[in-house]
Amino acid sequence: MIVAFGTYDAARHPRVGVLVAGLQAHGYEVAELNRPLGFSTAARVRMLRQPWRLPLLLLRLLACWALLVRDAAAHRRVHGAPDAVLVGYLGHFDVVLARLLHPRTPVVLDHLVFAADTAVDRGATGLRVRLLQGLDRLALACADVVVLDTDEHRALLPTPRVRRAFLDLPHRRPVGENPARSRRRGVVVVPVGAPDAWFADAASRAARGRGIPGPDGGTPAVAGPLRVVFFGLFTPLQGAVTVAEALADALPRAAAAGRPIEATLIGTGQDHAAARSALEGVDGVTWLGWTAPADLPELVAAHDVCLGIVGGTPKGRRVVPNKVFQGLAAGCVVVTSDTPPQRRLLGDHLELVPPADRRALADRLVDLTDPVRLAAARARAHGARDAIRPAAVVGPLVAALDRRGIRP
Template sequence: MRVLGLGTYDVRVHPRPGVILSGLRRRGHAVRELNEPLGVGTADRVRALKDPRAAARFAGRLAAAWGRIAAGSRAYRGERSPDAILVGYLGHFDVLLARALYPRARILLDHLVFASDTAADRGLAGGGTTGRVKGLLLRGLDASALAAADVVIVDTPEHLAMIPDRHRGKGIVVPVGAPPAWPAAAARRRAADAQEASGRSVGRAAFEWSDAQADGRGPTRTDGPREARSAGRARSDGRISVVFFGLFTPLQGAPVIARALAECERRGVGLDVTLVGDGQDAGDVRRLLPRGGGVSVTWLDWVDCADLPGLVARHDVCLGIFGTSDKARRVVPNKAYQGIAAGCALVTSDTPPQRAVLGDAAVFVPPGDPSALACALASLADPASLAQARARSSAAAERFRPETVVAGLAEVLA
């Protein structure tokens, strides 16, 4: 089957469309892409709800990208017309263009987020009459996107249940999965660990990640690429390395992490922590982080997406999400799949979708509970416990490869 990935998605920022297309390609489908990344992420899109100038900029960029896509669509006509079109993540508008350009093709919408749900989770819809109007418009946007699609792809049964009854029959659950770069990074770490265990010197070429343009702020100030390259390196004093990366949204519960690290400091648990990213809750996190030396924190405001798998794989433990919102209880985040694929032990919140999908691949703690998270990190400071957690994680990684997660979708397309 000929499958065309179409839209303004950006796999460097949101890898989900790339995972689906890679999985379909590996299952024998002829996959092509007509992709013009918009360069506007979820945060900027929801910011347009509050700022008319941001909304105008978004509309202008979208129109320009659509013009290029429409022009490029001429290459996929006649004998080259696609049988199915995958509209990538954040495709609420793009699915309308896909339907207009290819009215007879089967349209697959990767509906990983509901616009109204995301705005509510981030507190961006506002209150009063204005908030109600925005909420109505966003629900209308979700409804029009769902109506334009023939197949609606979601990531959890909880999100499937959010699709209105009249469209739910179109829905299919496809786990987010992890791109191939993540298990490749895990393989490089295993090779480096094997060299170290054999007593041989591990040179920089054995486990390398390229220089990221990183500028750090916070309790421990980074020193650009040099500091980033050293993040997560194994130590001989029994300390474990922990990494969290994300947009610091309420869903992710980063303040819970900061409180847990402060508690680890008080308990005398030695941790070397790397935080990657910035966002809505970053200020609270900086205020709550420990200031002593027992828990050292390196904060990288930004790491290039190509470098992130290698950075994460250098760590023993990857942290998932710990928020308490309704949305936080419905998702299995990218970072859970990616941390597992990178060979880390994963600690994340104990929610129904995460437990169902991840099983024994993760260490679970109650959402919003910093004490429980601190206890989990303290237990992983024991070498035997850490080894067992990493082994369970690595054993599960095969389930989250692209060709595995798209199995159900491939059956729908057959």
């Protein structure tokens, strides 16, 4: 049995849900010991930018940990020690507790986000970044298998000398395991993928005639304006200002050509005010605040085009974000930046534009108002759906577990 462990919130951050569903699809029994912190994405971002809020995080974390310790003890009494412990996304602290509770069990850390890298991307400098670098290293030190989402993130792992200092901790091998083997840490790259709910909502919208492809991959024509959606935290990585400036260019041009575009922007965050300013007075724009995670798949699936990320930051060139996978699963055409990881993983199925190039993004959106071009783009997008399902993306993790003798 594998135990998924931690204070993660699979509704707000679905990555761990994808891993759990994928492992279950491969025949693994997965039990979840989960006590969500309860902080929204917006609250987490505020804590990153305003360190004086961290005591609240610490108090909440300790309360959740007390419950997790009780849950882990009860689970062990009934089921014995697990074969592996999977620590979910944003588990920088949780992995320490997992290591203490399971000193001889392989611990798998889904290290989707480097804390220091994220802080730098959002403007942090100095001591805060150095502290977060230490947190990243501590988290890695507690894991036997580190799961990342791109090769570019793999390159952020500490240098060999630092790895030896931080990763070669003693007394962590399962009973009977070869000591030399136990010191070898595994690193696997597992794409983010999309939860099953996003695929279900695409099918639902197809049945109601919005023009989203059904199971046969058909590409019916879409009636009415081209509907474009952007959702997220409005961060530099996402290129929210570039998105707004591109829409401010594209919407009037499309309307003048008789093929209008309607845009929906969902969320709030760092660059939200600047994005709203760029779109001031532009017709055809709808602004929505935070949307319940359960409602987001259906909302996105009601659109023809989902925007990924178009920022020009270094971090933006290392990721394939959630919204790219989710947009594809929802049956949308996905327009996103032409970066190495996105091109390598899904390039044949995406509409790629240069990072931070508002004119190129505007031109691509205007092009997609042509029903023929939209149909072709939709067919390309539909071809990615099987490759981004949970059972498909967890393949490298399944192989890593198998190498350690952990099998269904």
